Amino acid sequence: MKMVAHVFRRGEPDDRPDEGMIMQGRPLPAEYGLQIMTREPTCPLAARPPVQGGERYYKISQPRTSSHPPRHTTPLWTAHATFDYHVYGPATGSDKPTQHRRIERQDRKEYDTMIEQVLAYAKEHEQENLDRLKDFLRIKSISTDPKNAGDVRHAAEWVLNLFNNCGIEAEIVETEGHPAVIADTGPVEGVAENDTPTILVYGHFDVQPAGDLSLWDADPFEPVEKDGKIIARGSADDKGQVLTHLLAAEAWKKTVGKLPIRIKFLVEGEEEIGSPNLDKVVEEHKNRLSCDCVAISDTAKLDWDTPAITYGTKGMIYKQITVTGPKNDLHSGAFGGTVTNPGNALCRIIDSLRDDQNRVTIPGFYEEVQPLTDKEHEMIDALSFDEENYRATLGSPSLDGENGYSTLERRWVRPTLDVNGLYGGFMGEGQSTIIPAKMSAKVSMRIVPDQDHEKISAAFDEAVQEAAPPGVKVSIETFGCCAAYACSLDLPAMTAASAALESGFGKKPVFIREGGTLPILPMFKDILGADTVMMGFSVPDCNLHGPNEFFHTSDFWGGIRTSIHFADALGRGV
Numbered sequence: 001m002k003m004v005a006h007v008f009r010r011g012e013p014d015d016r017p018d019e020g021m022i023m024q025g026r027p028l029p030a031e032y033g034l035q036i037m038t039r040e041p042t043c044p045l046a047a048r049p050p051v052q053g054g055e056r057y058y059k060i061s062q063p064r065t066s067s068h069p070p071r072h073t074t075p076l077w078t079a080h081a082t083f084d085y086h087v088y089g090p091a092t093g094s095d096k097p098t099q100h101r102r103i104e105r106q107d108r109k110e111y112d113t114m115i116e117q118v119l120a121y122a123k124e125h126e127q128e129n130l131d132r133l134k135d136f137l138r139i140k141s142i143s144t145d146p147k148n149a150g151d152v153r154h155a156a157e158w159v160l161n162l163f164n165n166c167g168i169e170a171e172i173v174e175t176e177g178h179p180a181v182i183a184d185t186g187p188v189e190g191v192a193e194n195d196t197p198t199i200l201v202y203g204h205f206d207v208q209p210a211g212d213l214s215l216w217d218a219d220p221f222e223p224v225e226k227d228g229k230i231i232a233r234g235s236a237d238d239k240g241q242v243l244t245h246l247l248a249a250e251a252w253k254k255t256v257g258k259l260p261i262r263i264k265f266l267v268e269g270e271e272e273i274g275s276p277n278l279d280k281v282v283e284e285h286k287n288r289l290s291c292d293c294v295a296i297s298d299t300a301k302l303d304w305d306t307p308a309i310t311y312g313t314k315g316m317i318y319k320q321i322t323v324t325g326p327k328n329d330l331h332s333g334a335f336g337g338t339v340t341n342p343g344n345a346l347c348r349i350i351d352s353l354r355d356d357q358n359r360v361t362i363p364g365f366y367e368e369v370q371p372l373t374d375k376e377h378e379m380i381d382a383l384s385f386d387e388e389n390y391r392a393t394l395g396s397p398s399l400d401g402e403n404g405y406s407t408l409e410r411r412w413v414r415p416t417l418d419v420n421g422l423y424g425g426f427m428g429e430g431q432s433t434i435i436p437a438k439m440s441a442k443v444s445m446r447i448v449p450d451q452d453h454e455k456i457s458a459a460f461d462e463a464v465q466e467a468a469p470p471g472v473k474v475s476i477e478t479f480g481c482c483a484a485y486a487c488s489l490d491l492p493a494m495t496a497a498s499a500a501l502e503s504g505f506g507k508k509p510v511f512i513r514e515g516g517t518l519p520i521l522p523m524f525k526d527i528l529g530a531d532t533v534m535m536g537f538s539v540p541d542c543n544l545h546g547p548n549e550f551f552h553t554s555d556f557w558g559g560i561r562t563s564i565h566f567a568d569a570l571g572r573g574v
Contacts, residue, residue, distance in 0.1 A: 114255070114256045114260075115564065115565075115568045117255045117256060118248075118251045118252050118255050118256065118564050119251075119561060119564060120255075121251045121254060121255045122247070122248070122251045122557075122560050122561060122564060125251075126557055129243075129247050129556075129557075129560065130225075130230070130553060130556065132162075132243075132247075133223075133230065133235075133239070133240055133243055133556065134223040134225075134230070134232075135158075136155070136158060136205075136234075136239050136243060137221065137223045137230070137232040137233070137234055137235055137239055137240075138221055138222065138223065138232075139151055139154050139155045139158060139205075139221075140207075140221050141154070141155035141205055141206050141207055141234070141269065142206070142207055142208070142209050142210075142272075143177075143178055143206035143207075143269055143270050143271075143272050143273050144208075144209060144272060144273050145209060149178065152178045152179070152205075152206055152269045153178070153179060153269075155205040155206070155269060156172050156178075156179045156180070156181050156205065156267075156269055157172070158205075159181045159205055159246070159267050160172055160181055162246055162250065163181070163183045163246070163265070165250075166249070166250040166253045166254055167253050168183050168184070168185050168249060168250075168253060168265075169183060169184050169185075169186065170182065170183035170184075170265070171183075173281055173285070175270070175277035175280065175281060176276075176277055176280075177269075177270050177273075177276060177277050178206065178268075178269035178270050178277075179269055180266065180267065180268040180269060180270075180277075180278070180281055181205075181265065181266075181267045181268075182264070182265065182266055182281075182285060182288060182289070183264065183265040183267075184262070184263075184264045184265070184288070185249060185253075185258075185259050185262055185263045185264070186262065187262055188258070188259070188260065188261060188262060188571075189258055196261065196262040197261040197262065197292060197570050197571065198261065198262040198263070198264065198290070198291045198292050199261065199262075199263055199264070199291055199292060199293055199294070199295050199493070199566075199570065200263075200264045200265070200266060200289055200291040200293075200294045200295070200524075200528070200530065201242070201245045201263060201264070201265045201266070201294075201295050201296075202265075202266050202267070202268075202294055202295070202296050202520065202524075202532075203238050203241065203242025203245065203265075203266075203267050203268075203296065203297065203298065204238050204242065204267060204268050204269065204270070204271035204272070204275075204298070205234075205238075205239060205242070205267055205268075205269055206268070206269045206270060206271055206272045206273070207233050207234035207237070207239070207272060208233065208234075208237070208272050208545045210233050210547075211546070211547060212547065215546075215547035215548075216547045216548055217231070217548055218231065220232060220233040220547075220549075221233060223235070225553070228552055228553055228554060229550040229551065229552055229553065230550060230551050230552075230553060230556070231548055231549070231550045232549065232550075233549055234549070235542075235549055235550055235551035236538035236539075236542040236544060236549055236550065236551040237298065237538075237542075237544050237545065237549065238271070238297070238298045240537075240538070240551040240556055240559075241297040241298060241536070241537050241538060241551070241559060242267060242297060242298070243556075244297060244537060244556065244559030244560045244562070244563050245263075245265070245295070245297065245559075245563045246265070246267075247560050247563075248560050248561075248563030248564045248566075248567065249263055249265075249563075249567075251560070251564060252564070252567065259567055259571075260567055260568055260570070260571025260572075261567050261570045261571045263567065264288070264289055264291060266281070266282070266289060268281070271298075271520075274480075274519070275519065275520060278520060278523070279523050279527070282523065282524070282527050282528065283527055286527055286528060289528060290528060291528060291530050292493070292530065293491065293493040293530050293531055293532065293533055294524050294528070294530050294531070294532040294533070295493070295497075295532070295533050295534075295535065295566070296518075296532055296533070296534050296535075297534070297535050297536060297537055297559060297563075298518075298534070298536070299514055299534045299535075299536030299538075300536040300538050300539060300540045300542070301536055301537065301538065301539055301540070301555075302383065302384075302510050302512060302540075303384075303539070303540065304539050304552075305507065306384070306507060306509070306510055307501040307502075307504075307505045307507060307509040307510075307535075307536075307537075307558075307562075308509050308510050308511070308512045308536060309494065309497055309498060309501065309509050309510075309511050309512070309533065309534065309535055310511075310512055310513065310514045310534035310536060311486060311487045311488075311489060311494070311511055311512070311513065311534070312412070312413075312448075312449060312484070312485060312486035312487065312513040312514065313484060313485050313486075313513070313514045313515075313516060313517055313518050313521060313534075314412075314415070314446040314447060314448055314484050314513075314514070314515055314516065314517055315446070315447040315448070315451070315453050315482045315483045315484035315485070315517055315522075316444055316445065316446055316447070316480055316481075316482050316517040317444065317445045317447065317453055317456060317457050317460065317478070317480065317481050317482075318420075318442070318443075318444045318478070318479040318480035318481075319442070319443045319444070319445075319457075319460060319461075319476055319477065319478055319479070320440060320441070320442050320443075320476070320477040320479065321346065321349065321350075321440065321441045321442075321443060321464055321474065321475075321476055322438065322439075322440045322474070322475045322476075322477070323342040323343075323345050323346045323349070323438065323439050323440070323468070323472050323473070323474050324342060324437065324438045324472060324473045324475075325339060325340055325341065325342040325345070325435070325436075325437060325438070325471065325472045325473075326339055326435065326437050327437065328437050329425070329426075329434040329435065329436055329437050330434060330435040330437075331433065331434065331435075332433045332434055332435050333433060335435060336435060339435065339471060340469055340470065340471025340472050341435050341436070342424070342435075342436055342437065342438055342439040342472050343424070343425055343435075343436055343439045345439075345468060345469050345471070345472045345474075346422075346424075346439045346440075346441055348467065348469060349464055349467045349468055349474070350419060350441060350443070352463070352467040353417055353443075353463065353464075353467075354417060357402065357403040357404075358400065358401055358402045358403060359402055359403070360415065360416075360417045360445070361463070362417075362456070362459050362460055362463045363459060363462075363463065364455070364456075364459050365415065365456060365459065366415070368450045368451045368452060369414075369415060369448055369450065369451060370448075370449070370450050372409070372413060375489070376413075379510070379511055379512075380406070380408050380409065380412075382510075383408065383510055383512075385407070385408055387399060387407050390407065393541060401414075401416075402414055402416075411515045412512065412513035412514065412515055413448055413513055414448065415445065415446060415447045415448050415451060416445065416446045416515075417443065417444075417445045418443070418444055418445075418446075419441055419442070419443055420442040420443065420444050421441065421442040422439075422440075422441050422442075423439075423440055423441075424436050424438050424439035424440050425438075425439060445460065446515060446517065447483075447484050448484050449484045449485065449486040450484075451484060453481050453482060453483045453484075454481065457478060457481050460476075461476050464476060480519075482517055482519040482522070483522045484517075484522075485518065485521035485522050485525070485532070486513075487531045487532060487533065488531070489511060491531055491533070492573075493531075493533045493570065494511075494533060495569075495574060496566060496569035496570045496574050497509075497533045497535050497566060497569075499565065499569045499574050500535075500562045500563075500565035500566035500568075500569050501535060501562050503561065503562070503565040503569075504558050504559070504560075504561035504562030504563075504564075504565055505558045505561075505562065509535075514534075535562065535566070537551075537555045537556070537558060537559035537562070538551055538552075538555060539552065539555070
């Protein structure tokens with residue numbers, strides 16, 4: 001027996017429901033006549049509880065024009081063997097849906113059994129997957145060092161082989177620098193290609209240099225398993241995290257031979273050097289990479305125990321200010337007090353950029369900064385955050401920042417300006433009494449959504465020149481200029497990601513923003529028209545880019561489970 005089911009997200013309008021239709025959602029219009037579908041022993045949904053959030057299922061026994069009130073408000077347990085599944089996107093104020101997908105679904109009981117098989121497979125292969133992660137981490141894929149170009153390619157081939165061995169179509173894509181890998185699980189069987197829910201998983205296999213080896217407890221490219229952690233360069237950033245998605249797709253393929261949605265993969269080898277060729281790859285392959293949303297696991301959880309979805313990142317503007325004075329260094333005794341010291345001038349310029357309230361003084365800097373919504377305030381206030389513990393973890397004598405805002409607000413949603421480096425003049429041991437001929441500073445600004453990065457960049461240059469005293473020349477170089485990014489909390493993939501994380505880690509995730517910058521997010525939005533869901537599996541203090549970087553084995557396995565559930569949740573339309 002086959003029925004037609006129309007599924008509506010809560011609060012989204014239905015156009016014209018017909019008699020016999022199955023409806024999910026609330027509130028329900030009072031004019032509908034409703035008849036509860038009986039629960040039967042052979043019911044495919046009998047083992048499934050109502051959808052999280054309180055949605056209910058109904059059979060409409062009267063057309064919309066009926067004045068009969070609902071007769072039942074009990075969750076539906078349908079006994080139909082198959083059904084067609086329609087998902088409507090966010091409401092736009094119109095009675096018509098903004099998005100429509102039709103997905104043929106098999107017997108619900110069989111489908112639930114499928115994900116149980118996939119999860120069981122992942123559980124059974126936990127140690128094997130951990131060993132494969134260690135093999136991946138042994139590859140010295142340091143993208144910034146030309147000596148390791150062969151290792152970066154080796155990492156690309158390692159990823160390619162993983163896809164090939166589980167029947168996922170993949171290829172290495174060449175760039176002017178290091179290669180990338182594109183893979184595609186293909187359309188869902190029995191569903192038109194344009195109607196298949198599609199996500200693009202992005203990640204990277206290149207890593208940071210190891211740095212000072214004396215600060216590592218062991219060889220950074222010989223993974224060590226200790227105290228529930230995998231310690232190695234790239235374990236959290238990003239080999240361990242991106243591998244969770246690859247292994248989840250493999251688990252689907254090797255158990256049931258297919259996935260409930262279409263997943264495309266873009267795994268690159270240049271993220272740690274700013275992804276200089278990624279936009280070209282995406283532009284050239286935008287049809288192959290087209291998707292409904294992008295999924296990234298390159299962020300962190302809120303803390304060791306609380307999973308998180310990051311829905312916004314800051315943009316960044318990176319500058320170098322160079323101040324020049326006399327043609328060469330001068331004796332500070334013989335010539336001091338007769339020329340403008342470039343060091344003094346640089347200090348004066350930098351000091352002018354912030355006031356005593358720690359607010360940036362660049363004209364127009366805050367004009368486009370939008371206040372937090374009430375919902376965002378509530379989410380931040382509800383987080384379990386210990387400022388003293390945060391301070392102690394950082395080893396800082398005190399916390400400081402823009403007056404009038406909490407530490408989390410300063411980290412995530414307020415723009416900042418910071419000096420990243422000062423150099424020039426005498427910097428050796430001992431003393432050398434000179435007036436330096438040249439001094440430089442590197443300065444970065446982290447901006448928030450709605451701030452125009454190009455406008456702020458130009459305003460910075462003008463403010464610096466105006467602050468420069470007479471007697472010196474000032475030049476400014478721009479090394480980076482990237483917009484901020486924020487994703488709507490109402491995005492359907494956000495709901496699916498939240499459900500997946502709760503299933504994968506056993507705890508409901510929180511929604512947070514990130515103070516860092518991911519230039520790829522606005523790039524994906526511009527080229528693919530797709531928003532990005534960021535599900536981080538590592539912990540915040542995993543020594544990212546530092547010595548003894550680590551990834552908890554429990555988070556690695558939890559990430560695989562989450563990725564499995566994410567595909568399932570999107571397929572179900574959760």
